[in-house]
Amino acid sequence: MTTPVLETHQLAKRFARTWALRDCTLSIPPGRVVALVGPNGAGKSTLLRMAAGLWRPTQGTIEVLGERADRENSALVGRIGYLDQERPVYQGFRVDELFRFGRATNPTWDMDAARAYVDQLGISLRDRVNNLSSGQQAQVALAMSLAKRPELLILDEPAAALDPVAREDLLRLLMREVAERRTSVILSTHALGDVASICDYLVILSRSRVVLADDLEFVGQSHRLLSASSTATPTLPDGVTVIGTRTSSREVTHLARTTLPLVDDGWQVSEPTLDEVILAYLRHETDHGVTPTHELDQVLRGEAS
Amino acid sequence: MTEKQPNIQFRLDPRSGVAPYRQLVEQVQRAVELGRLRGGDQLPSVREVVTQVTINPNTVHRAYRELEHLGLAEGRTGLGTFITEHPGALAASATHEELARDLRRWTRRARAAGLSDEELLTMAQRIINRDQMVRT
Numbered sequence: 001m002t003t004p005v006l007e008t009h010q011l012a013k014r015f016a017r018t019w020a021l022r023d024c025t026l027s028i029p030p031g032r033v034v035a036l037v038g039p040n041g042a043g044k045s046t047l048l049r050m051a052a053g054l055w056r057p058t059q060g061t062i063e064v065l066g067e068r069a070d071r072e073n074s075a076l077v078g079r080i081g082y083l084d085q086e087r088p089v090y091q092g093f094r095v096d097e098l099f100r101f102g103r104a105t106n107p108t109w110d111m112d113a114a115r116a117y118v119d120q121l122g123i124s125l126r127d128r129v130n131n132l133s134s135g136q137q138a139q140v141a142l143a144m145s146l147a148k149r150p151e152l153l154i155l156d157e158p159a160a161a162l163d164p165v166a167r168e169d170l171l172r173l174l175m176r177e178v179a180e181r182r183t184s185v186i187l188s189t190h191a192l193g194d195v196a197s198i199c200d201y202l203v204i205l206s207r208s209r210v211v212l213a214d215d216l217e218f219v220g221q222s223h224r225l226l227s228a229s230s231t232a233t234p235t236l237p238d239g240v241t242v243i244g245t246r247t248s249s250r251e252v253t254h255l256a257r258t259t260l261p262l263v264d265d266g267w268q269v270s271e272p273t274l275d276e277v278i279l280a281y282l283r284h285e286t287d288h289g290v291t292p293t294h295e296l297d298q299v300l301r302g303e304a305s
Numbered sequence: 306m307t308e309k310q311p312n313i314q315f316r317l318d319p320r321s322g323v324a325p326y327r328q329l330v331e332q333v334q335r336a337v338e339l340g341r342l343r344g345g346d347q348l349p350s351v352r353e354v355v356t357q358v359t360i361n362p363n364t365v366h367r368a369y370r371e372l373e374h375l376g377l378a379e380g381r382t383g384l385g386t387f388i389t390e391h392p393g394a395l396a397a398s399a400t401h402e403e404l405a406r407d408l409r410r411w412t413r414r415a416r417a418a419g420l421s422d423e424e425l426l427t428m429a430q431r432i433i434n435r436d437q438m439v440r441t
């Protein structure tokens with residue numbers, strides 16, 4: 001089955017006069033763990049809420065698992081597990097009461113699985129939610145979305161604000177699910193370390209736009225660091241797009257996207273880390289308001305021509 | 306439920322900058338070189354690995370594919386991935402030995418000349434990069 005789990009075309013969402021997301025065109029194949037990365041306010045939650053069918057697009061289209069995203073489409077909603085950043089609070093309830101509620105509202109609910117999840121995590125069914133730590137509450141919330149047996153999980157910062165042990169447990173539970181059930185996952189995160197270890201597809205949003213969307217394996221292959229002496233900077237080879245530049249008094253280093261093998265000499269070529277690639281894209285878009293230093297200015301001008 | 310102890314415990318350093326699949330590949334290579342993993346040993350299943358370390362299952366598949374490509378492991382349909390017989394012969398081939406000996410000699414000379422480990426690595430990196438450019 002090759003129907004994309006998420007397919008958007010020119011998707012946009014506007015609130016009053018502000019565009020929260022625009023020109024968003026994506027096609028994400030099934031079976032991936034997608035990292036959605038970007039600064040606060042870049043449009044991550046907006047995209048996820050539209051994918052969950054909670055918000056309607058202002059413009060463009062969004063299809064999830066081959067159907068138009070719509071909360072009224074209960075068959076589709078049943079195939080998706082969605083966990084909002086603002087986790088719903090069921091403070092007064094016991095875990096088993098939540099699970100009974102889950103069974104009553106989800107035809108595909110797997111009660112044995114739900115019990116097994118919390119059991120693995122050392123949470124009792126008789127625990128009251130308000131007596132659990134915030135990490136355990138997040139785990140119960142994730143267990144609820146997993147017990148639906150969804151084909152696609154949409155998680156908005158699932159591990160934010162968790163202590164290191166709780167986040168590790170939560171992410172491992174998630175990865176086991178992916179390994180055993182081939183569940184597709186789209187999650188937003190600020191933890192760049194998580195991107196490399198648990199994700200295999202990367203979407204970077206910046207200033208309401210998609211600036212990169214690709215297989216993580218290809219992201220690594222298609223970006224290089226090019227360094228040269230700042231006094232004798234050679235011209236950039238063809239097929240190279242500079243994403244970010246760092247200069248010292250002696251050296252210029254570009255982080256660039258390249259589609260061809262680099263044949264130009266004079267540049268010292270090395271592989272950037274994934275963090276360097278992500279940060280370069282995030283800075284690329286935020287640099288506009290900043291006055292560059294004289295040196296950097298020259299370099300940027302050189303690239304533009 | 307009692308599960309058998311895995312014969313290799315993977316580790317992942319997210320800050321190393323080394324791609325996670327590479328880290329797994331290198332750990333298997335090292336275990337083979339040290340004799341901790343031997344021909345015929347079964348590598349942990351993908352499911353087992355994701356309970357050991359927080360890692361994407363596709364990354365584990367990719368690491369195992371790479372090990373097969375290197376001739377260090379082989380997939381047996383329906384059974385799992387196994388270390389190939391005589392993997393040591395591969396890891397410690399004559400060429401390998403000779404190169405390592407050259408490198409040890411070179412390292413001694415570089416240190417004697419007063420190079421720090423970092424300078425030494427920078428030099429090696431520069432040479433590798435230049436070589437890469439010539440090849441492409």
